[in-house]
Amino acid sequence: MPPRTAVFFHAHPDDEALLTAGTMAMLAAEGHRVVLVVATAGERGLAEMEPGEALGETRLKELYTSAALLGCARVECLGYGDSGLRPKGGIAEERPDNAFIDADSEKAAKALAAILQEEDADLLAIYDPAGGYGHPDHVQVHRVGKRAAKIAGTEIVLEATVNRDPLVRLLRLAGRFYKFPPEFDVRTFESAYSSSETITHRVNVRKYAKQKRASMAAHASQASGGDSDRTLAVMLKVPRPLYRLVFGTEWYVRRDLPPGTRLTHPFDRWPK
Numbered sequence: 001m002p003p004r005t006a007v008f009f010h011a012h013p014d015d016e017a018l019l020t021a022g023t024m025a026m027l028a029a030e031g032h033r034v035v036l037v038v039a040t041a042g043e044r045g046l047a048e049m050e051p052g053e054a055l056g057e058t059r060l061k062e063l064y065t066s067a068a069l070l071g072c073a074r075v076e077c078l079g080y081g082d083s084g085l086r087p088k089g090g091i092a093e094e095r096p097d098n099a100f101i102d103a104d105s106e107k108a109a110k111a112l113a114a115i116l117q118e119e120d121a122d123l124l125a126i127y128d129p130a131g132g133y134g135h136p137d138h139v140q141v142h143r144v145g146k147r148a149a150k151i152a153g154t155e156i157v158l159e160a161t162v163n164r165d166p167l168v169r170l171l172r173l174a175g176r177f178y179k180f181p182p183e184f185d186v187r188t189f190e191s192a193y194s195s196s197e198t199i200t201h202r203v204n205v206r207k208y209a210k211q212k213r214a215s216m217a218a219h220a221s222q223a224s225g226g227d228s229d230r231t232l233a234v235m236l237k238v239p240r241p242l243y244r245l246v247f248g249t250e251w252y253v254r255r256d257l258p259p260g261t262r263l264t265h266p267f268d269r270w271p272k
């Protein structure tokens with residue numbers, strides 16, 4: 001396969017670690033050019049540090065570390081404000097002026113499209129229309145990313161998601177052995193992400209489990225402290241032998257392919 005270019009578009013630093021790190025490490029190891037773009041610095045994430053500029057700087061540094069571990073050739077931040085999330089979910093009422101969800105999505109799409117064109121990207125990875133678990137910045141990633149791919153004429157658009165069926169099963173099982181924080185509610189996963197039948201790509205990333213774990217661990221500010229939904233902290237508690245099993249697959253939906261399609265590599269041709 002000749003080297004190609006894949007751009008991964010995420011809302012906040014650490015989203016790449018959770019959803020697409022294995023695929024990114026795999027593509028880089030295969031000699032493809034991997035570019036990571038985030039919309040925001042995640043300066044309103046939940047952490048021990050106060051939200052604000054300093055947290056944004058810390059999180060961008062963590063992002064560069066994570067990107068280096070995964071073999072990314074380039075990292076860009078579009079510079080929008082992290083819209084934030086209320087601890088119980090839903091949109092934060094007080095938002096920065098340049099909050100990503102309030103941004104002119106056409107303008108944001110053009111900024112991303114400029115990178116896609118500069119890179120002559122073959123593939124753009126975004127999120128599913130629900131934005132995974134529903135963070136408004138993630139929904140905006142879907143909207144902006146879809147439009148950017150159209151402007152730039154990017155051939156392959158993959159929506160990074162999670163196959164929620166085995167996830168819910170595994171979290172239930174894990175809950176019998178590990179104590180999740182009380183605010184971590186397995187039920188929230190039952191309507192999030194995508195069900196098995198809508199998924200077109202199942203990418204085996206077990207070989208890259210070590211890099212994926214290291215990428216998660218690089219986001220230290222998100223893996224400790226805070227008092228709310230510590231998804232990353234919970235994920236890092238998964239014991240090493242189980243980790244490859246739990247995080248050994250990454251899932252994508254490619255909407256221009258018929259449902260029921262089952263591909264295993266982001267650059268797989270269709271029909272085969």
Ligand SMILES: [Zn+2]
Pocket residue numbers: 011012015135137138
């Ligand atoms: Zn996020």
